[in-house]
Amino acid sequence: MSEAVVKIENLVKRYKEVLALDHFNLEIKEGEVFGLLGPNGSGKTTTINCILSLLSYDKGEVEVFGKKMTPDNYEAKRNIGVVMQNVAVFDELTVYENIDYFCGLYIKDKAKRKEYVEEAITFVGLEDFKKFYPKKLSGGLLRRLNIACGIAHKPKLIIMDEPTVAVDPQSRNKILEGIEELNRNGATIIYTSHYMEEVEQICSRIAIMDKGKNLALGTKDELKKMIKNTETIYIEKIEVTKEQLEAISKINHVYSANVEDGKLQVKCSGGKHNLINVLNYINDNNIPCGRVYSELPTLNDVFLEITGKELRDKEA
Amino acid sequence: MQVFKTFFKILNKQKHQFIIYISIFGVLLGVLSNVGGNERKEFQGSKMDIVVFDYDNSEESKYLMEYLYSLHNKVNVKDDREEIQDSLYWQVIDYVLYIDEGYSETGKLSNIKRDGTKASIYVEEQIAAYQKSFDAYVAAGYSSKEAYEKTIAALDSNGLVGYKGKSSVELPKQYYYFTYMTYILIMLLMNVMAPIIMVFNKKEIKDRNSVAPMTIKSRSTQLIGATAVLSIAVWAALIIVAAIMFKGQVFVGTNALNLLSSFVFLLLTVGLVCIVSSFNLKAPTISMISNIIALGMAFLGGVFVPMEIFSDGILKIARFMPTYWQVKATESLYVDGGLDTFFKCVGIEALFALAFMAIALIVAKVMKERREG
Structure with a gap:
């Protein structure tokens, strides 16, 4: 049986009066594409930030690669790649320089880093935009750059927080295909989204979250079997x-x-x-x-039946 | 060294903007220093080109001629109507005075002057003041010689106009350079350095750096190192400009102490920049804030206007401006005060620097806590 890459036990996080994570539990195994599905404000990003030690929490434990995750657990950090929800790149640097900067935080060897940066650029399909500044890129290309910055150092665990928000269908497909390829190459992936179709398409296991709680956990088929509607x-x-x-x-x-x-x-x-x-x-x-x-039935039906509300607000 | 290198990579991308800033402020500093250095000369009497023809040849007429030539430039022109007219027309002379025969008795004078010039009014007022004073002393029983000496002394003591405290001292250009430098330092570092620090303080970039295997200590050290290198480079550039302008005199004697005070001021400016950089501001806002801070401090601290014209209320506020202490420190090197005052002022500037650094740290902590909820 594969080992747990991430283990969260009884996690509680409060923002003043708001309970963002309510005794949240989770275990993610090596080689999985694990989906965290939930509406906006359900606690997905808070969970990610707690896993990454970007946020302190009130109660509970988070383990990554078998060790307690703390801000100074650099061994674990070395093997983690993060694709933030908001695009996190330097507007003042080109596509190449951005990827090189973030890769350089992990890979000191210049020759190796150059190779990794080139591979990341090819992987996200930005070969023609190497010298472009982020402000000159479309929303989809910018998201791809954001991904390249997070995965260039070839991490074992990749955390992607809503990487396809406001992305055109072509870029979205490219991103989803890329995630599957990263997983085939051995990376464990945590993928948060409120787009159920994406989660259904790429995730091997899914946790449905709402109000900081883990409402249901399993494969998409297991989740669908949990509800009455077939x-x-x-x-x-x-x-x-x-x-x-x-x-x-x-x-x-x-x-x-x-x-x-x-x-x-x-x-x-x-x-x-x-x-x-x-x-x-x-x-x-x-x-x-x-x-x-x-x-x-879709995961939305699962969510609807469990919570009594739609996963996503009805779009106009 | 990723953070350190990237800091300068970003600076390099903005090199045109940086060069423009350096050039504008460098020129401004030079111009302001020169203008400032000439400022006080306006209160000294202007010298006119005059000629005096003495047809009285008395003791009194000789004293008057001597007095006028002590104030103005003597021009040798023959008493020829045509030649005098030509000299006045070509502005070789400004004023011609005839001391008519019998002057010692009647006090009668005549003149030829260019119409509508301030020069003639100026000289006439001087003659009138002299005669009034001389006649008063003679009437009081003094001899012509004594009356002349007393008149000269009396008119001399009324000659200077100035602000209290500095009236008798002409401040060197270096004084103006090192006081105006405070404004330039704030403007330069705010507009060049603050935007780069802000890039690294942007939440998204900060988070991405935080999840990387780089210690907070390393990240902070690199950022502080880059900030230090840039700020010292800017300071050194301004000192080099001063060294060129004043032909190396900035490194000699008490002038060298300006280097110390300006360096301490640099430290407090960096602290100020760190405070501003802690907030997530856009470029136009930084520009606006830097103008408010730099101009506010320069005016209230006595950089652009002499502190002597400040009311007591404004002076009390001015003491809370670091620029006030920099101006005082520089002034103490050239006016009364001496080294004790200088070191006291520099010490207060150092305390400002520490306070600003502490505030920057507190603001950064508060911003972090606010982000974490």
């Missing part, structure tokens, strides 16, 4: 009577059916042929309808 069927432009709606809700494995703005939503728990069963009923009763589709 499938949601949608039928558009439907005209059903109250009696018909009640009949649909009584179909085997269906536990909820309701209509909103002419769109029927049928929630199922278990069962393999739910869609066929519902369509058979529609057909048998000659109920007119439009488009029909089915969706498997």
Whole structure:
């Protein structure tokens, strides 16, 4: 069994009256891409800052690579790479100089550092922008530079705090592919995000956080199994009577059916042929309808069922 | 040495701006010192080019002629109407006085002058003052010789106009250079050094440095080292300018003490810069703050205006300005006060430096705690 790279026990952090971390526990194993998923203000960044000893905490313990993490645990720091939520680069230095500076904090050997910096530039695809200053880069390229500065020294543990915020789809895909490649090369990754699709795509294990608590932990499939819903069927432009709606809700494995703005939503728990069963009923009763589709539960559904609220605020 | 090297890499990127600042303030310092050095001469009498024709040949007329030539430049011109007119036209002479025959009896004089010039009014006022005083002494029973001597003494004692305390001393240009240097140091270091320190104090950069395997001690030492090198370089550059301007005199005798006081002032300026750098400010704000601090300290500390014109209330406030003590220290080297006053003032400047450094540390700690909630 692989060893725990990060171990958090009973962590409590308060900001005056606000309880940011409430007896938070976590164990991240070597080789994982571990996702910390939660809405804004759920405590993800506070957790990261406590792991990195950037923040002092009120109670609990944080261990990294088997040793207590403190501001002077330089051995652990040597093997950690951090990609901050806010872009942390020097506006006064070029892309190359920025990566060289941050890599130089870890790698003293000039020749080796040059090699690492070049590799990092290639890795994030900034070969054509080496002499550019950060202010001349687009949001996506700036995020890639931010990543390169954090990973150039080839750390064993990479902590990425919302690295894709405000990034265009092309850069986002590039970043996500890069993270998977880093993991394939042996790095353990902690990835925080409030984008459930990203976490689902790249994370091998996920912790769902809210109000400083670890609400659920497991693989995405394990998390989805924790909730009642296994499938949601949608039928558009439907005209059903109250009696018909009640009949649909009584179909085997269906536990909820309701209509909103002419769109029927049928929630199922278990069962393999739910869609066929519902369509058979529609057909048998000659109920007119439009488009029909089915969706498997997402992590948002998991979050919704556990907390009673959406993972992300509805976007306009 | 990443922090140290990067500090100067950033400075190098802003070298054009740095050179512009150095040039502007260097020139400003030179100009201000020269203007300051000439300032007090305006209170001494201006010398005119005059000619006096004595047709009385009496003891009294000779004394008057002697008095006027002691104040002004004597020009040799023949008493020829045309030649005199030409000399006045070409400004070879400013004023022609005829001591008419019988002057000792009547006191009658006549003159030729350029119309509308201040010079003629000036000389006429001097003659009137002389005659009034001379006649008064003669009327009091003094001989012509005694009356002349007493008149000369009386007019001489009224001759100087100045601020109390420094009226009898003409301050050298070095005094102005080293007092104006306080303003230049604050402006230069605030505008050049503070923005670079602020880059390293930016939360994101600070966090990224904090998670690296670099001790806080190493990071701070490198930043302090870079700050020290830059500030000493700026100070040394200004001293070199002074050495060139004053032909090496800055290293001689009591003048050399200016190096000590300006260096202590440099330390307190660095402390001031560290305080400002602790806040997350934008470049225009730094520029605004540096102007407020530098101009405020320069005016209240007596750099740009003599302290003699300050009211007691303003003087009390001025004592809280480090510039006040720098001006006092420099002044003590040239006016009364001596080394005791100098070292007392420099000691107070050193205390300011310590206080500023302490405040900078406290502000940095408060900012850190605020960030951590």
